[in-house]
Amino acid sequence: MTDTGSTTRRLRRTMMAAAAAVLMAGSASAGVVKIGLLAPLTGPASADGQEFQRGAQLAIDEVNAAGGIGGNTFELVVGDVKDQSSGNVTSAVERLLGDADVHMMLTGYASLTNFEIDNMAEAEMPYMLAATSQQTRDIIAPNPDKYMCCWSWTPSFDAYNTDVTAFAENLAAEGKLKLAHKTVAIISSDNAYSKTISEGMKKTFGAKGWTVTVDEMVPFGEVTDWRSILAKVRQNPPEVVINTDYLPGNSASFLNQFLEQPTKSLVFLQYAPSVPEFVQLTGKKSDGVIYDLLGGSLVSPKNPRAEEVATKFKARYNVESGTYGVALYEMVNIYFDALRKVGDPADHKAIMKALGETDKPTVAGRLKFDPATHLAMQGDDYIPITFFQIWDGKRALISPAKYATDSFKLQPWMQ
Template sequence: MPSFVNRLLATTALLAALAAPAGAAVVKIGLLAPLTGPASADGQEFQRGAQLAIDEMNKAGGLNGNTFELAVGDVKDQSAGNVTSAVERLLGDPAVHFMLTGYASLTNFEIDNMAEAEMPYILAATSQQTRDIIAPKPDDYACCWSWTPSFDAYNTDVPGFVETLAAEGKVQLPTKKVAIVSSDNAYSKTISEGMKKTFAEKGWTLTVDELVPFGEVTDWRAILAKIRADVPDIVINTDYLPGNSASFLNQFLEQPTKSLVFLQYAPSVPEFVQLTGKKSDGVIYNLLGGPLTTPKNPRAAEVAEKFKAAYGVESGTYGVALYEIVNVYFDALKKAGDPADHAAVMKAIAETDKQTVAGRLKFDPATHLAMQGDDYIPLTFFQIFDGQRRLISPPAYATDAFQPQPWTK
């Protein structure tokens, strides 16, 4: 994050503390975020969204005699050592009574640290790993809940979405060949492996299957040469880092094939469009837990407008999500009363049932994941044109229709 933003947030927190009534406690909310490293654009979103919710609450006079302050632990490159260091520092602060993240370790091993410390914790991303940890013994993890629903839809729904477009005459699938590129991290690999299995079950042929090391990737041309040598109907890249995804698209468009291009998550981050400009027109991606900006969910537009008014930029997926997660905590604290009564706070979080930017948030007690589906948090498909994200599926929420990608015409 630019230094002036850090100074602004620090000044805001200081002014809020000075304005607190005499004798009021300052409750710290611990945020795990990659403020430095390849995912820093997301880390900045985490911090801005959480800070916005805190600033609003403090401006309203606080809650139960308490004001709030954000304490940030930088997980940097998301390595186990850096995540552990950030977790231990925040857990070691007795003023921290709630923690959250968009994502920290990707394997989510820190859930066990939160359970041991009896620290209320809400995270997003890599929900398969969250489920694997919690589902065998959910009662042992009263601490921890996932904003994101099951990733099963990520694994299964892209082939069906594309085949529906073909059935409607909007795309051509002459070969039923697919090229899948992934990054060596828990998020990207889980999704790509699920996609490969689903495409195979539907009779597709996998022509390119590539895994790149996790971290910055600037040259995709060797992989793209393989794609051009046996042109597929669909090209998929599940690398979630916006810089990597942008360079992949830019290099694909140096000599594009008439293939539908799907990029996982990265196009939802504003940095992606900044790096690709008009070249991003037509790109498709999907989201679980992303903003559901539609007349049927006015909450999403309301929060997006607050974010832009506060920071002068539009939020990606995580800015508005972290804003909502902090407000889930505030709702729970209203019920629990005492921020130090972590058991009561955790019980209140478990009982959450509210409309959010992503849809209706209610947790599955068996997995502690947000419930998924059109009546809860749906899997949404977006397409970019003119730098704007257009919601094209599911039909119940769509605000726009799919348009052919420019390089396929």
């Protein structure tokens, strides 16, 4: 860390000590508690950043309207991580950590490598994050006690690496998809999230006897022209086409250009179709698109919490929530649960412990943390991997069967 970072942390510890002295009279004392949010409010992922902010603000406004907690009300302060570069993330992290009134930090994703976890551990700052859980596990698992600060809304990404293969093979077994040759084209973006998933997919497809006909990676950032890659796809049309670029604008451009001359391939797009912007950019062309989520909203009769929170979000903002709007709403409420249990927002160690003890139903399923990795536990009885298909701008939950509200339908270009 830079000397500036060390100075910031020393200043914060001094300010926190002074604040603790003021609070020694025995109560948390009435005041405004700040919740720090790391979000890409500008740059190519700004649609997600806006979702983070909306979901977190909704939860804060609700608790403030109900009188706060223990005499405290809450304020959201945002650090814009912009393009998620290390410099921009570090700047946002240090600014928020330098504010002695910030007693909780959270994000959907900030750096993608999650290096800021070490900042939170050193500052003893409670922190909840989502996305890139492979990187979270790699940081925390070697010494989980060192990172009692930090807890992940999303479970292990291992299912992202394996379950698309199983999904396609199950469709074939059910007679809904023809797999004569077991061929797949995999396109990715050079960032920690997309690359980790695509590399895992390639290993799984290879182990299952599939042939990867196209293996391409584009530089991270805005991509408007996919035609050279799509030309390679069309030379030897695969039975499955996958793009793991998570930016909705990029994914929309890919789909629109694929449909200029489609192959009869099952098209799977990672994450991006869950963002409302994707459907706005593709319109009817998005019909049939498939994507999956870990930590996505389970809007199903078997999970009424998801419908409840989605309805609140739509009523407040007049737009449907993507993955992160409702997730950040829940993450803020998890902090509120911990604070009600602890009482004092300045008692960060107790808040961290209470966060780790979370076990409750959420929009994504039952949230309980693995003490060895600090990731949410994964599985149909906890946070399942969910597959969705888009029709008429709506997202139909088609797997797992326990929660499914619809079934797979052949994509229009495959008919």
